[in-house]
Amino acid sequence: MKKIGLIIILLFPLFSFSLKIGIYYNPPKIIDSKTGIFPEILNYIFNNEKIEYDYIFDSFPELIKKLDNGSIDSIACVGYSLERDEKYDFNNEAFLSDWAVVYMNKNQNIENIFDLENKKIGVLKKDIYYEDEEFGIKNKLEKFGINVQFVEFYSYEGIFKALSENKIEAGVVNRTFGLLNSEKYKVIPTDIVFSPIKVLMMFRKDYNEKEKIIKIIDKNLKDLKKNKDSYYYEVISRYLYTERVEEIPKWLTWMILISLIIVLILIFDYFVLLKLVEKRTKELKRLNMILSVKNDELELLNEKITKQNDELRLLYTHNENLQKSLKLLIKLMSDVGNVEYISENDFVLRLLETLKFIIPGFRYNKLIRVEDNSNIVIVESMSEKGSFEEILELSDKLKYIMNFEIDEKLEKETIKDVLESFKILAKIFYKIKNEAKIEESLRDDIIRALITFLEQHDEYTKNHSRNVADLAVNIAEEMNLDKSYIRKIYLAGLLHDIGKLLIPLEILNKNGPLTDNEYDIIKKHPIIGYNALIKTESLKEIAIGIKHHHERYDGKGYPDGLKGSGIPLMSQIISVVDAWDAMMTKRAYRDPLGKEKAIKEIVNNSGKQFSPEVVKAFIKIIQE
Template sequence: MTSNFSETENINLISLGDHAVLFYEENEELLPAVHSFIKRSLKNNEKCIYIDSKDNQKKILAELNITFRNADDFLKSGQLQTFDVEELYGDPDNFSADDMITLIETNVKSAVKEGYSGLSITGELKGVIDFKGGKEEIIKYEWKLHDQIFEKYPVNALCRYNINLFDNEIIKAAVELHDYIIWQGKLYENPYYIDPEGYKQKKVEEYEIKSWLKNIQQYQKKEDLYKEVINNSQKKYSELYNEAPIGIIKTSSNGQVIQVNKKMIEIGGFNTVQEAVNSYSDLGKDLYYNPIKRKEFLSELNKNGEVKNFEFRAKKKNSEIIWLNMSAKITERKEDGNFIIEGFVFDVSEKKQYEKSLEKKKEELSAYNQQLQAYNEEITAMNEELETSFEEIEELNNRFEKMISLVSDIDNLNTISEAEFLNKILQQAVEIVPEADFGSVYTFGDQYVNFIDCIGYDLESLKENKIDNEAFYNQVEAIEIIDQEDMKNRNRQHMSSDDFKEMNEVSLNKIKEIMYLDLEINGQKKAGISLDIKLNSKKSFTNSSKKIFSAFYNIASSFYKMKEYNFLQSNFTKELISSTIKMLEMYDLYTRGHSENVADLAAEIAEEMKLDQKRIDDIYWAGLVHDIGKMLIPLEVLNKEGKLSDSEYELIKEHPVIGSNALKSSKSLQHIAKYVRHHHERWDGGGYPDALEKNNIPLESQILCAADAWDAMNSKRTYREPLSYNHALAEIKDNKGLQFAPAVADALLNVLNN
């Protein structure tokens, strides 16, 4: 649930030692500000005293329960204390500023002793004003807070004044005696604040002039500082804009070019920004090869506010035709109906050429399949003319034809779903394998088996059972044959007694023998197929049937591998990773070329260690992105000249975790996330982030650690020059078995010697 109260803007500027005042006219203005102040105090581990009417307290506590879901815990622990006005201030006629100051002093000492960072307090003295001397006592209370509390103790306070209930003299004093003012939902630094000593010595006008002149000077300094920060930010933005590895363009809907970056100039074949801008008077005619595509682009953009991955043919300066991919959004709409567009542009001409080549190969493959189908039909026709003694050969040929249809489904990945393919493979497996009476096909979910289809069973009854994936995992071979008793034993271990009883009635008690497989792709189990022989049957699965079933296994494996291949291909993994690394290099002054160096060296170490090609590829990609987490480390820390402080070093040490978490969100890269997370672990357990040691560290991470260290030693850093080759070589040898895994260190030394 979200809070019903709006957040007071800039409320977090208040810190211990600050004295703020809220001016309001209606209760609807009071409650959100009080809620924001109390919420800030509790989050900062401050003990909070809240003084108000019972009705207002009830509303505030209700909102705090929405914010924290456990606001009652703050009341029980004593971190939040609520009081009626009379309960804490006493009889308004007898209000004493000195007594109130003493009460606050006692409470802040207690709060610090109890382990809180300080004390926060909010209240309103509206009843006091109605009695003789109340006005003077309120003003005295305000300046004494500064004189005796804020200068000595960790306290912050929010005083509250309904401007309709207090006269102008008190409101003026309240303005001048508070560091910050909250008015109409926003916290402001008070330019009219004066030194409380003026009220103490009753020289208000004299201190007003001095304090206001001082404030004017301070505000001018701040304004100059803000201008400098803004100018620096604009300069950095301009550098990033012009050095970005993708084209950036700002245009109007009527076809005018407003702004382009260097990459966009390069894509268009121009030499300067002005040349590019002058050459495009009407984008529909000057840039688009087909002006209709420009109209389609504007129509979709105007309808949705943004367009993603819009591809079109474009004309370069020299009239060369290229393919562009543009993602854009509307940033401003004009009163005349026109609008301003900002977009990112990629030259995808090479990708289009590759797709064209791929399409040609698919056409060739399709022609080959048609020829194969023609041959198959010819063989079928010949078999029909043979004697009845060749019926077995004819049957085998029919099975082959059905498997060919499954293979053709692999070629049509975009038109057949996973469920449709598994359903079809089950139907044909039961039909082709002669001993099979029943069967089922399923996928492996996060924890439980998901039944897709079945033959001979009630599908809905099967779906009602919760069966752990492990119950259906193969234990020895990719294809296994087990009897009813073995299957019951496996299910019993992974099911509740009720689900096991239900499963017996639905399927297990009907089965004599089961032949099943599970499909594992890149270490992840995807799906499974089970063929069953009914109880009391005299048949058993033969080796011949097992071979036929293995053909189904190969077809299904190919289906999933092709699915994964198409997914990876369509996501431009390599292009995106390369672009990200270039952005990191622009961000971190000392990592230019570092990621590529680490990736190349890590792959060479892996080859030296005779790892298989898939692991070598994974290590290469992990090397490219091992420092991607540095993009969320503050620039001033990343490029700091000189030694880092302890807190800055701890911040730097977060980059493997940040990078790993980012990679986990990518289906195509999540399997290398753990290699990135552990590339700063040490063999002796002294690394980070998890202090893993020895072979608890993934081998891929051990290799990245050595490659990263070697390149770092041979590179210039803010705190040192590059080490000499012999010095760096000695570091590897000296730290073998300490920082570096012995086998990895030996492999690195062999690579360097060669």
């Protein structure tokens, strides 16, 4: 037994050797000595086989030099070619296969190899895809007579960085690196791919232990590949799965998120509308369901996006169309809220235009308005009578006849459901418009009664409120303000002195100057008017405008001392008009100033008492 032990001890050094392996940064194949496809599989094999080994980390060109001068024994993750086989030895069993892909930045439009003419192309020094006679792009372009300028780098990462900074116009990297890093550097793969190769371990020919190492590596790789649950497939799946996930572009993720937000906004507006039209709840839900179906189609297309680039383009187009549909419907919803300023004809035409966009293949030819079953008006006529006719009956006295055509391939039931939903939306619009007219008429009657009462209470205010309201509207129109806001300015002009109803008559109609105490009482009328109106929801903005119509642009006004743009625009306009009408009106203690003096007073106080912007519009109107 002692002799056997002695023989084992003597023979052990013959089978003990240390392997120096060169590795370079090439994710996901090599990241560092412990991370990446090659290091993790090699560590697994060598640890199981009890083989001593060291990793030497450097750039790929430097590792080639070290292999040639004998500083290292092998290099991991090297593509096989006949040219390299003449100078080095390789193991036989492939770790994985790979090929080259040409990438470009977003400023380029490279569709084929001939588009590379006169381009700056980044390549990895000593890379098989660059210099190799059989697989290198340099030799391939020369055969086609394509002239390019090659820029050499020491890493694939350097190529992508230069490409993203527009220092080069194209770059050649291997497929796995491109998949993992293209999103990080915002670069785009072209359709130019070439040279599929086996990726192996490369040894220097004079390394004595290479046959043993190659045999060990090949045997372990074959055994690992036979078992689909082996450590080899676990590593490959982990890195390749990560790559596939990262293929999804970030802009598409944002696009989907924006689409979902738009859908949520539409649903919110939809439920707000339901509170106003509870009797039509079921019909509006049907419209929402149609939009939900379209959104489900978008999500289904997104799940298939990784299969091929054509599906990506199709999904992008579908997504754009859906967004436009949602925007059109949201605009229609907002139009329902602005019934005061939109006619029935305009709203029905907008419905038809929306139908044309949502339903490809839908074309309306003619729209006819019929009132009292006798007054017939052609609202729109595109061509001769279409194949289909629908009647949109808004009331007993008003209806529309729509002539249209649809493609035969469209499902008739779907078209019918959509048309019914849009009929309901038109009826809702008509009903709200009529209710708004009634409400507005009642509100105007109440306001006229209050103004009449105020004029009886204070003889100075006779015609003053109407003058202020009319001139304020003219200024607002000159400033191109919104129609709904102009309407509020008109009401604020009528009601701006309503607080004077609670000011004693002996102060309001006093002959001669007011005392300080009397002036303080007069100054309360904006607050009184504000308190009278603020609790009415539809008059809140008007109440605020009334409260601040005696503020000054320089901040020296009352009641709150607001300054500049801090004063509501409505109050700024009424302030100028109120002062103008006061100067042009005979008072108990003075005669009217006259037009020229009053204009000069307004101009001199621009930027002090009055807003310069409002004064500019006022002067233009007065001088016309």
